[in-house]
Amino acid sequence: MRLATWNINSLKARQSRVEAWLAATSPDVLCLQETKLADAVFPTAAFAALGYESAHHGNGRWNGVAILSRVGLADARAGFRDDEPGSEEQGRILSADCGGTRVISVYVPNGRVVGSEHFEAKLVWLHRLRAELEATCRPQDAVVVSGDFNVAPQDRDVFDIARFDGATHVTPAERSALVAVMDWGLVDVVRQTHPEGPGPFSWWDYRAGAFHKGEGMRIDLALCSTSIAAEVTSAEVDREARKKGALETPPSDHAPVIIEWG
DNA sequence: ATGGTAGCGCTGCTA
Numbered sequence: 001m002r003l004a005t006w007n008i009n010s011l012k013a014r015q016s017r018v019e020a021w022l023a024a025t026s027p028d029v030l031c032l033q034e035t036k037l038a039d040a041v042f043p044t045a046a047f048a049a050l051g052y053e054s055a056h057h058g059n060g061r062w063n064g065v066a067i068l069s070r071v072g073l074a075d076a077r078a079g080f081r082d083d084e085p086g087s088e089e090q091g092r093i094l095s096a097d098c099g100g101t102r103v104i105s106v107y108v109p110n111g112r113v114v115g116s117e118h119f120e121a122k123l124v125w126l127h128r129l130r131a132e133l134e135a136t137c138r139p140q141d142a143v144v145v146s147g148d149f150n151v152a153p154q155d156r157d158v159f160d161i162a163r164f165d166g167a168t169h170v171t172p173a174e175r176s177a178l179v180a181v182m183d184w185g186l187v188d189v190v191r192q193t194h195p196e197g198p199g200p201f202s203w204w205d206y207r208a209g210a211f212h213k214g215e216g217m218r219i220d221l222a223l224c225s226t227s228i229a230a231e232v233t234s235a236e237v238d239r240e241a242r243k244k245g246a247l248e249t250p251p252s253d254h255a256p257v258i259i260e261w262g
Numbered sequence: 263a264t265g266g267t268a269g270c271g272c273t274g275c276t277a
Binding site: 009010012013034036060061062110112150205206207208209210250252253 | 265266267268269270271275276277
């Protein structure tokens, strides 16, 4: 099984890149974040033509998550199970059964400024993710929670920890909230495969040539239940997809994370 | 050199 997760920063702007990448990489499952699309305009047919079933959860403009699968896609669930009926849907979590694995695509809130209401909402969101796992899955099952977590798990997951003093993504509060999710029974398989740092990074700021200077962060994670983690044979970041290349549109500021098992 | 880029959508917000 080959599964990838990719924050594509607008699917509308990146559709041709995603299609070319699917053809070149042939993942069985692809989790997308920041589609910035409404469900009604998600390109279901274009992905079906490439052999992928899909599910999407978003309202357009911001956020938006999707799952593409060529090994079956069933029992899709959008949002948290305990979302208030009629509450504002944020388009940040979507799950589905794909080829015997429960796949969950997540886009954790950024948090903006430490201590702000957005930061507190991020911590609450991660707490709800843990609760969602407890209510809908079992740790002994095959589960992958992958996406943009907007948290660098350890100091080695940022290019220069001194540059992040007091910044979001690296605070003890965020890291503890992430650990609480993982303590349900999930393994960070990229870190498992690459015990040393720094990186491998998955995001680089568009500004100031950060990508070419290697100034990135590892915030896109593939968290796997232990039965999958024990069978992982590969867990890599596809840095090529972060490069400009010959295409007209710029790349996303994130690179895909690809894992293989079984 | 105290900024810089990108998307959305049309003004400034979000990342």
